[in-house]
Amino acid sequence: MIKSYIWSSFTRVFHIILVISVGLVFILAEFDKLLSWHAAIGFTIGLLFVYRILWGFMDVKYSKFKDFNFNLHDLQEYIFNVFTDKKKYVGHNPASSWAIVAMIALGLGSVFTGIVVYGTQEGMGILSFLNISLFKDMDFFEDVHELFANSFMAVIFIHIAGVLLDRVLHSSKAIESMIGGYKESDATSLKLTFFQRVFGVVWIGTSIFFFLYLLANPSNLLIADANTPVDYKKEHTLFFNECKSCHTLYPPYLLPKQSWVKMMDNLENHFGDDASLEASDKEFIKDYLVQNAAENSTKESAFKILKSIKDEEIIAITKTPYWKRRHSEIDKSIFTSKEIAAASNCKACHQNIEQGLLNDKDIKIPEIAKG
Numbered sequence: 001m002i003k004s005y006i007w008s009s010f011t012r013v014f015h016i017i018l019v020i021s022v023g024l025v026f027i028l029a030e031f032d033k034l035l036s037w038h039a040a041i042g043f044t045i046g047l048l049f050v051y052r053i054l055w056g057f058m059d060v061k062y063s064k065f066k067d068f069n070f071n072l073h074d075l076q077e078y079i080f081n082v083f084t085d086k087k088k089y090v091g092h093n094p095a096s097s098w099a100i101v102a103m104i105a106l107g108l109g110s111v112f113t114g115i116v117v118y119g120t121q122e123g124m125g126i127l128s129f130l131n132i133s134l135f136k137d138m139d140f141f142e143d144v145h146e147l148f149a150n151s152f153m154a155v156i157f158i159h160i161a162g163v164l165l166d167r168v169l170h171s172s173k174a175i176e177s178m179i180g181g182y183k184e185s186d187a188t189s190l191k192l193t194f195f196q197r198v199f200g201v202v203w204i205g206t207s208i209f210f211f212l213y214l215l216a217n218p219s220n221l222l223i224a225d226a227n228t229p230v231d232y233k234k235e236h237t238l239f240f241n242e243c244k245s246c247h248t249l250y251p252p253y254l255l256p257k258q259s260w261v262k263m264m265d266n267l268e269n270h271f272g273d274d275a276s277l278e279a280s281d282k283e284f285i286k287d288y289l290v291q292n293a294a295e296n297s298t299k300e301s302a303f304k305i306l307k308s309i310k311d312e313e314i315i316a317i318t319k320t321p322y323w324k325r326r327h328s329e330i331d332k333s334i335f336t337s338k339e340i341a342a343a344s345n346c347k348a349c350h351q352n353i354e355q356g357l358l359n360d361k362d363i364k365i366p367e368i369a370k371g
Contacts, residue, residue, distance in 0.1 A: 003182040005189040006062050006090060010200030011055075014048060015178055017207065021045050022107075026153065032360035039118055039125065039223045040214035046111035047210055049104050051203040058199065061190050062091035068101070069094045083169060090187040099159040106152035113145035118223075121300050122359075128226035135298040227299075229355035236288045238281060246275065248347045249354040252289045253297035254317050256306050260289040263315040271316070301358050318343045330365075339366040 021041050028038040056065040068091075069075075075094035078087070092100065119127030121138040134141070166172040177183045192200070214223055232249060233240040243249050252260070264286040267275045277285070294302040301322070308321035317323055327343070335343040346353050349365050 002184070002186045004090070004185045004187045005181055006183045006185070006187070007178060007181045008060065008063070008190060008192055008196075008200065009181065010203060011060075011063055012178055012181060013204050014052060017204070018045065018048055021048070022153075022156065026149075029149075033363055035118075035122070035124075035360055036218055036223050037215065039114070040211055042111050042114045043214060043222055044207055044211040045107060048203075048207050049107050049111075051207065052104060055199070055203065058196060060192065060196055061188070065101075067091050068097035070097055070101075082165065090183060090185050095162055096159065099155055099162075102155045103152065103159070106148055106155060109148040110145065110152050113141065113148050117141045117145045122225075123227045123298070123300075124223065124225050126222050128224075131226070131298050135300075135303060138300065138303065225359060225361075227357055227359060229352065229357055232354070232356070236285075239285045239288050242277065242281070242285065244354070246273075248345060250317060250346070251299075251353065251356040251358075252292035253294050253299050253302035253356075254305060255289075255294060255315070255320075256309060257290045257293040257295055258313055259309070259315050260286065260293055262313050264289065299358070316344070317346075334365065337366070 021044055025038055025041040025045065028034045028041065031038075055063060058064060061067065069089070071094060074087075075098060078094045081087075115125060115127055116130065117138070118125040119130040120134045120141050121131075122128075123131040163172070163174050166174060173184065214220060218224065230251070240249065255263075263270070264282055267277060267282060276282075294306040297303070304322045305317070305320050308325075314320050334340060340348040349363055350358055351364060352359070352362050
């Protein structure tokens with residue numbers, strides 16, 4: 001049978017880049033330290049889809065939305081006849097037509113909700129300002145993001161399963177056509193105009209450049225960290241001097257008000273040591289801790305520690321349910337290694353904690369301790 005050119009090189013390259021990007025973005029979601037990579041790939045996926053939408057409204061045969069088959073009767077017939085001889089489609093069949101639109105919608109939904117989560121929960125990116133007003137809804141936004149992302153992946157798996165099933169049952173060569181661009185058909189071959197070729201080059205070129213730019217410039221507007229370090233020595237000299245002289249300087253937002261009050265009112269038995277202070281100094285520091293406690297912070301860790309403690313009067317950060325969950329997968333021997341010595345030595349891994357920063361990307365577990 002005659003072969004016809006159906007899928008342009010730009011459509012095929014887009015398809016390959018998208019498959020790799022989606023795979024990576026889901027893998028990187030499991031690694032908190034690589035959150036900026038996850039965000040960069042997410043933005044890139046969004047840009048790829050925006051270009052694909054524009055491509056779909058251009059007069060590109062077989063790829064334009066006008067050539068898609070959204071007829072529900074045809075979709076029903078296509079699905080129910082999957083095990084029998086069914087109608088052949090040169091371009092997109094009814095199932096893939098719906099799948100592509102669903103993937104675009106869910107993909108863009110995943111990107112947008114991801115940007116919202118990145119801003120409200122992490123205080124990062126172009127919507128970092130939302131952390132101030134919507135931080136209490138961070139769990140809700142995260143759930144919505146996961147709903148979009150999981151639905152997106154579900155449609156992708158269904159689409160792939162359909163392609164593979166079609167190959168097994170009907171010897172379809174859809175995969176080969178997406179690689180080489182040709183299908184066994186006597187249909188009219190695709191011919192791109194000069195403008196379409198230029199657009200295709202811009203589509204692929206800017207998408208790749210965009211991703212590389214985001215990674216090479218982490219301080220860019222889209223993924224920049226808006227969390228600023230705190231100079232505790234300048235902000236409250238007495239707190240800085242008295243607390244840092246004995247242990248890690250813990251940011252006040254890591255415990256709720258009731259915990260700080262209980263701790264400061266019992267300094268003569270401060271985790272086994274006598275840390276008593278002059279009454280005026282004690283009250284001065286206590287007031288500062290209470291004013292800057294978890295209830296008055298928009299930090300993710302503050303919000304989740306507060307949520308996990310509830311009404312308990314826990315005075316050790318390492319005893320909070322949230323801390324235990326976050327560190328549950330770390331081998332206990334790491335905390336007792338000579339490089340860390342104790343779980344309370346937070347600055348051994350969170351190098352910027354004494355500046356009030358607990359970003360996942362800054363976590364560095366000492367190499368010897370890991371071994």
